[in-house]
Amino acid sequence: MSVWTVLLAAGSGTRLASAAGGVKKQFLRLDGRPLYWRSLRAFARCPEVAGVVVVFPPADLAAAQAELDALRAREDPGVAVVTAPGGVRRQDSVASGLAALPRACRFVLVHDAARPFADPPLIGRVIDALLAGKKAVIPVLPVTDTIKEMSGGVVARTFDRNALAAVQTPQGFELSLLRQAFAHAGEDFDVTDDASLVEHFGQDVTTVAGASENRKITNPEDLALLAASPAVAVPVVGYGYDVHRYADPARPGKQPARPMKLGGYPILGAPEVLAHSDGDVLLHALVDAILGCVAGGDIGALFPDSNPDFDNMASGVFVSEALLLAKSRGLAISHVDLTVICQIPRIGPHAQAIRLNVAALLGLDRSQVNVKATTEEGLGFTGEKKGIKAVALVTGWRQAGQDASAAPGS
Structure with a gap:
């Protein structure tokens, strides 16, 4: 109709x-x-x-x-x-x-x-x-x-x-x-x-x-x-996905092996990951989701792994920079939903610590952040214990009319 x-x-x-x-x-x-x-x-x-x-x-x-x-x-x-x-x-x-x-x-x-x-x-x-x-x-x-x-x-x-x-x-x-x-x-x-x-x-x-x-x-x-007209806010959703391979001690990779961090929280005893930065797969997915809310491109465009300045850089820095860009374009985050996909390690014992750390990075209350984990039942890349994946979904409100092409602070 x-x-x-x-x-x-x-x-x-x-x-x-x-x-x-x-x-x-x-x-x-x-x-x-x-x-x-x-x-x-x-x-x-x-x-x-x-x-x-x-x-x-x-x-x-x-x-x-x-x-x-x-x-x-x-x-x-x-x-x-x-x-x-x-x-x-x-x-x-x-x-x-x-x-x-x-x-x-x-x-x-x-x-x-x-x-x-x-x-x-x-x-x-x-x-x-x-x-x-x-x-x-x-x-x-x-x-x-x-x-x-x-x-x-x-x-x-x-x-x-x-x-x-x-x-x-x-x-x-x-x-x-x-x-x-x-x-x-x-x-x-x-x-x-x-x-x-x-x-x-x-x-x-x-x-x-x-x-x-x-x-x-x-x-x-x-x-x-x-x-005196108030700014109109519209709901927005950003999706992020990232994957990292586990280091194989018997076969050194081109990228260095990093101790595993998820959401900025160290996971002791977990496999090391191959990465140019600190290899935090969860925060990398989160950065892409934040950028998605404001049509800000992706993490690779802002922080290319070809730049030696980002060697072993803490992924929390990437999150902070993405937040600055997003806020300059009128974004207010209301909720974050994060999923870790891996066969090993077990995420459950660390989920609440990861949740609190992510909430602090984003300046949100912990009630606005959810962290969960799943396996792929022994199937595929993660099921064979070769690596780890993460998915992030960010929802929020953005002032209508903000120029998505503007640089931070412009």
Whole structure:
């Protein structure tokens, strides 16, 4: 059941024009990117959303398309993105966006780019209601102010605010219903939101809880919201794997034999390992997993074994350097899961010491680190007691928009 978003970025922004130096609000910068990009990324993080149609002012379409292409090349949102020219009225821009939707689309979300703080939980509530069978869904907030109708400068009547709601976007619709509502309304019926078209068509509109932070950038004083906008964090996962051969005293290898360490903890009586550095297979896997969270390459690129400076270097240094790079790119680690794979030695007696040592290296609580071990039942490289493997999985949160190509401290 294909869900697409029509992202309206076609307004003229006249109320903000002078305060924003003539820049239309959808093109104001937020975290170094145009305002509409924050909304696009939020929809792209919803697994049900297959694509986004961005509707730009016709006069700005070519320049906006070029900037959008550059943004996508640098930060691929992971969903299809197309553009369409806007119209004179809001509903004309929506109609243009609807015309650009693929035939497979069944549900459409319509969102104002001037609401850059919509997040996946809010979007998800609208989508869930659609998938549950509702045909038109809008997010709303309770009205806290008393609302009065005015006439000629005096109060005509006072409304019961318990019966009122403030409406937000995204608004969700079964696509066929919204198209019918557009056709029914004709050219002479002007609306400020798309649900009004459906209401005019005589169809029910369902409400879900809105979000107080889903503010609209409308007036000059709203520009302060952009300066103080919190960084958006996205979940990330990094995977690391490493293997080391055991030293054979009868057949000296090209690399020196090192006493075994796992997680920086010495394993007394274990076979020696062949390695350029200190040969800590577990920390090497951990470094790769950390780097994986921030698209930082691999341990071999940062610490090549061809460099004599790394001869017998403690792998804890590699971990520290990887952490510096990862933190410079906005990573906060939340959990680490480590697995050692070997026939010998037995890891169980050392697991808690390894766990505590890794937690200290990462600056984490021990509850955020798990260490376990397994064998390969006598099969393969490790089963024949020729070496040892390690797998690391790192999960965390990373600030969206951090440049993955930036060097540490840049």
